[in-house]
Structures are given as C-alpha cells and as structure tokens.
Amino acid sequence: SYELTQPLSVAVALGQTAKIPCGGSNIESKNVHWYQQKAGQAPVLVISRNDNRPSGIPERFSGSNSGNTATLTISRAQDGDEAAYYCQVWDSSAAWVFGGGTKLTVL
Amino acid sequence: QVQLVESGGGVVQPGRSLRLSCAASGFTFSKSAMHWVRQAPGKGLEWVAVISDDGSNKYHADSVKGRFTISRENSGNTLYLQMNSLRLEDTAIYYCAREGIMGVHDPLDIWGQGTMVTVSS
Numbered sequence: 001s002y003e004l005t006q007p008l009s010v011a012v013a014l015g016q017t018a019k020i021p022c023g024g025s026n027i028e029s030k031n032v033h034w035y036q037q038k039a040g041q042a043p044v045l046v047i048s049r050n051d052n053r054p055s056g057i058p059e060r061f062s063g064s065n066s067g068n069t070a071t072l073t074i075s076r077a078q079d080g081d082e083a084a085y086y087c088q089v090w091d092s093s094a095a096w097v098f099g100g101g102t103k104l105t106v107l
Numbered sequence: 108q109v110q111l112v113e114s115g116g117g118v119v120q121p122g123r124s125l126r127l128s129c130a131a132s133g134f135t136f137s138k139s140a141m142h143w144v145r146q147a148p149g150k151g152l153e154w155v156a157v158i159s160d161d162g163s164n165k166y167h168a169d170s171v172k173g174r175f176t177i178s179r180e181n182s183g184n185t186l187y188l189q190m191n192s193l194r195l196e197d198t199a200i201y202y203c204a205r206e207g208i209m210g211v212h213d214p215l216d217i218w219g220q221g222t223m224v225t226v227s228s
Binding site for chain 1: 142144151152153154157165168193202207212213214216218219220221
C-alpha cells in the first residue's frame with residue numbers, strides 16, 4: 001500500500017511563510033491535492049493537482065511537487081490559516097490515500 | 108447552492124447495522140463520482156469508499172471491505188453507505204464528498220458537514 005507522511009505540527013510567525021511537507025515514494029509521479037480543515041468544520045480543498053488553486057482560495061496558498069516530497073506553502077500567514085492540512089493522492093494499490101495531517105499554528 | 112447533507116448517524120451497538128444517507132443539491136449528481144470519508148475523534152481523514160457516477164463501479168477501503176457498501180440513487184440525488192457488523196473502531200464522523208469532474212481521480216471538491224457514528228456497548 002502507498003503511504004503519505006506529514007509532520008504532526010508546523011508553527012509559523014504571523015505574516016511569515018509556512019511550508020508543510022508531504023512525503024511519499026516517487027510522489028512527483030502523482031497528482032497531490034491539499035485540504036484545509038478548521039476545528040469543527042469539514043475539509044476544504046485548497047490546492048488541486050499539485051499547484052492549482054480552486055476558485056475562492058487566496059493566492060497566498062501554493063503547492064509544489066518534486067521527487068519524494070510535495071509541499072504546501074502558505075505565504076503571509078494569518079490567524080485564519082490555523083487549521084489541520086491534509087495531502088491526498090490516488091494510488092493504484094491503495095486507492096484514495098490521505099496523509100496523517102499537519103496542524104498549523106500561527107504564532 | 109451546491110450542497111451535500113449527511114444524515115443517519117447515531118449511537119449503535121457493536122455488531123449492529125446503520126445506513127447513512129447524503130442528499131445532494133446544486134449540481135448534476137448523476138455526473139459525479141461520490142465518496143465517503145471518515146474521521147475518528149481526534150484523528151485524521153480516512154477514505155472509506157467511492158462509487159462511479161452511474162453506480163456501476165464501487166471500491167471500498169480494506170478496513171471496511173465486506174462490511175460496508177456504498178450505493179446511490181441518481182433519481183433522488185442521494186448517496187448511501189450501508190454499514191454492517193459495526194465495530195468500536197468505526198466510531199467517526201462520516202463525510203460524503205464529490206469527486207471533481209475535470210478528469211480522472213480528481214480531488215474531492217465538495218464536502219458535507221458530516222454525520223457522527225458512535226459504536227458503543
């Protein structure tokens with residue numbers, strides 16, 4: 001089965017840039033999607049297919065995917081960005097796979 | 108207004124059954140693959156099952172295979188999850204979600220608010 005690895009937590013100072021990694025074997029060969037989940041709410045898609053922002057998502061959110069690591073980057077972090085972030089891919093052996101999630105704290 | 112509304116959750120004893128429903132509105136339900144995703148208390152997201160737009164193809168996670176069945180009724184814009192032989196570890200919020208329609212294995216672009224299932228004796 002295919003596994004995605006994320007750090008449990010990432011902290012960023014207000015107004016600075018946060019980078020959330022998502023590790024997987026040869027992940028660059030896959031399309032990676034990212035979801036934001038605020039406390040008590042349903043997940044929201046923030047990045048699709050590695051680096052595409054759905055309508056309504058701020059330009060401060062961006063994504064990249066290279067080698068064995070995909071990265072979600074949040075520029076000029078705001079208090080409202082505090083949430084859990086999940087990466088997700090489709091794999092032929094494991095179907096839809098989510099990473100364990102990263103809790104972003106804005107200091 | 109694009110919306111997914113889950114229902115049917117509750118408290119159930121181990122070994123019993125429960126059926127979840129998800130009512131869709133605001134988009135062409137019959138043209139969208141649909142998923143169930145769950146989240147145990149304090150844990151991350153776990154994919155549960157997917158069904159193709161016409162219902163002809165279904166896939167379930169190994170953790171629920173043989174116990175859960177996804178289905179849909181396109182005439183009524185409703186998605187279902189039949190859960191049998193429930194276990195304590197099935198306790199979670201269950202979300203229904205729409206798979207995007209841009210291509211193959213698109214991301215989940217619309218989510219419901221979830222329905223809580225508690226398995227307890």
